[in-house]
Amino acid sequence: FGLGLVGLFHPWAAYVITGGLSLAAAPQLWRLFQQGRTWKFTNPPHPLVVVYLAVIGLLALLVALLPPTDWDGLFYHLTAPKLYLEAGRIVSGIDVPHFSFPSLMEMLFAWAMLLRGDIAAKLLHFSFAPLLAGLVYLTARRFLSQKSAWPAVVILASMPMLGTLAGWAYNDLALAFYQLASLYAALCFLQLAVSGQRSAVSDQRLSIIALSAIFAGLAMGLKYTSFVTPVVVGLLILWDALRTTYHALRTTSHPLRSTFYALMPFLLFCLIALLVASPWYLRNWFFTGNPVYPFLYGLFGGAFWDNFRTEWYAAAGTGIGWRPSTLLGLPWLLTLGVRDANYWDGRTGPLLLLFLPLVIGWALFRRDDRPPALNALLFYMTAQFAFWTLGVIWSRALWQSRLLLPGLVALAPIAGWVWSELPRLDTPQFSFSRFVNIAVVLTLALTVIDTGLLTQKINPLPYLTGLESRDDYLTRRLGAYYAAMQQINTDLPLESTIVFLWEPRSYYCHLDCRPDSILDEFPHLVDQYQTADAIARNWHDVGVTHVLIHRNGLQFVLNEQPETIDTGVLSALEENYLQPVFDVAGAYQVFEFEFEGGSSLRAGD
Incomplete structure (x- = not known):
């Protein structure tokens, strides 16, 4: 924690301190080992x-x-x-x-x-x-x-x-x-x-x-x-x-x-x-x-x-x-x-x-x-x-x-x-x-x-024996989620800022991905800004370039709390401000956010 606060989150610092602590603990560990040999x-x-x-x-x-x-x-x-x-x-x-x-x-x-x-x-x-x-x-x-x-x-x-x-x-x-x-x-x-x-x-x-x-x-x-x-x-x-x-x-x-x-x-x-x-x-x-x-x-x-x-x-x-x-x-x-x-x-x-x-x-x-x-x-x-x-x-x-x-x-x-x-x-x-x-x-x-x-269902042996790569294992286990993260990493510009809707996991995203941590991103935006136009202006002001929608996550919330989702505002956002970029098995859709001069680029379509 202290190293992180002073900006020393670097491998060399971890190796030096780990090595030093190991050397300091070595005598005590050796004594414990010697005692363990005679322990009944x-x-x-x-x-x-x-x-x-x-x-x-x-x-x-x-x-x-x-x-x-x-x-x-x-x-x-x-x-x-x-x-x-x-x-x-x-x-x-x-x-x-x-x-x-x-x-x-x-x-x-x-x-x-x-x-x-x-x-x-x-x-x-x-x-x-x-x-x-x-x-x-x-x-x-x-x-x-x-x-x-x-x-x-x-x-x-x-x-x-x-x-x-x-x-x-x-x-x-x-x-x-x-x-x-x-x-x-x-x-x-x-x-x-x-x-x-x-x-x-x-x-x-x-x-x-x-x-x-x-x-x-x-x-x-x-x-x-x-x-x-x-x-x-x-x-x-x-x-x-x-x-x-x-x-x-x-x-x-x-x-x-x-x-x-x-x-x-x-x-x-x-x-x-x-x-x-x-x-x-x-x-x-x-x-x-x-x-x-x-x-x-x-x-x-x-x-x-x-x-x-x-x-x-x-x-x-x-x-x-x-x-x-x-x-x-x-x-x-x-x-x-x-x-x-x-x-x-x-x-x-x-x-x-x-x-x-x-x-x-x-x-x-x-x-x-x-x-x-x-x-x-x-x-x-x-x-x-x-x-x-x-x-x-x-x-x-x-x-x-x-x-x-x-x-x-x-x-x-x-x-x-x-x-x-x-x-x-x-x-x-x-x-x-x-x-x-x-x-x-x-x-x-x-x-x-x-x-x-359950372990057989996970099937760890192909990866552990080297017969399966890390990417292949993660694709097999995480399916559409991992495929979507990989496509974001390879297809979108490095300077992209992606807002996630109804998806809280962002570990495998290597760009500036902003997860929907408690599945409240969209309802909170509607509560704050009421309309699709106002939400779009906010996204523009904070530098959003793309939006990921997790359709299965959206459906989960609709099943549990349908009153929390304003489907009209969501449809207006998709129709006027979101241009499809790619779709992964219908579960994840990534859109490019389009906004210019205070209005949708497609407002006149």
Whole structure:
């Protein structure tokens, strides 16, 4: 981020700094390697677990090694870094609100793209999958029980969305990792307090709090929605501080000093988390005037934004509402994925649904005989689920199961612990644990088959073995979209400025392409200028030379919100100001924009 601000987005800078950091880390890595040679695995997984994890991981890796085709990657996760690298620095003044979201992952992608390219960026996100699995293992083993560690990993890996996201240039796995890491460090802090090491100013406890805060700040550097984690972790630390304060006030002659020492971990957590997260919010403040752009427009305002776009983006009142039947059915709908904004990255799998009633039962009826950290994990998971539920109640745009991934990741250790405790319910007449084990094995087998079929549909081997070129692969996977981008790159003049209508992806466009980021470009123009003539004059004033219309995207909006499209104004624009240049399979049409002397060139035809 700092290199981008000072204009040092160049490969030589990336290689020099990467080499320097590698040399600095080499001694520590060597020590870890030496320790690893003598390390004994005290809790080996079942061979079937090894096979399952290896197959699922390999299938995800095959997809991660392919050129990017994922929607949000082509929309903004990779597009923003690409534009910054082309400019050699981080630039402002781009009307894509998602570029102003917290951008830690985009900066990591930029680093990978400088070193190797966009596939390296995808692999960077893939690397968070094993890191996340390892953290789930550690969480279950340290805070619940040793025998629950591998069941927790299996439940995590049973979610089809995990493998799907691992193969894409998204930020969700990194977000889940940083949030769980913050909670993990906080649980270590609380564990020291429970074990009697309660000295509020001990270096060990403060260093653990600092680590938790750093991870919380990194999470806030990925998504606005990550604020749930610092709030929950902060409350856990504050609760411990209040208990310490209550005890100190009863036993000390210096209540103010004792209160300050007790609150120091909480204050330190808040300070460090805000400092780590602050670069992205300060960037927005300087670039747009709004630290949380484009949200809270009524309070802060913001460039390129107005009340129309605020209402359009929020889509308030379009969610599921407060119907009890729908709310109670949310876990089932999550499992099916049929209501998700994107089915493929929203599948949680049936294992979590299978274990959810058991988790609820254990939470209600085993209040005394359970690990102390379980309450904190349940609190964290419930807070994540409650926040996500409020979102889907409010707006259909927020029905995205992957936004719940941090909560589902926290559920995995809990479900793994419940799974490991099921033999308690066995009787001579019926083994409930064996019944669950059979259901789990069948579910995992079906998951492998399903994932294998999806990978076969993608067919990665021709590209990975060199039998298929990058262009051929992208044409096969992206079809008319990639063909349209290629034709724009080759057929239009280099100085062209192309406005996209109903197409938010511009990664493969090498000219000055201005995507329709939230599918509001045309309705917003109509709201501002009312007539085709006024819209044409605005396009002329801002230097537009061509217009791309995504007909399938237009039809999607007409099916969902027909009242938002003024077809009369669109027809007038096409008839009077747009000259066809080329058409790709009827899906994408590119027009040359014609305007001269304040009127259409064809006004007199």
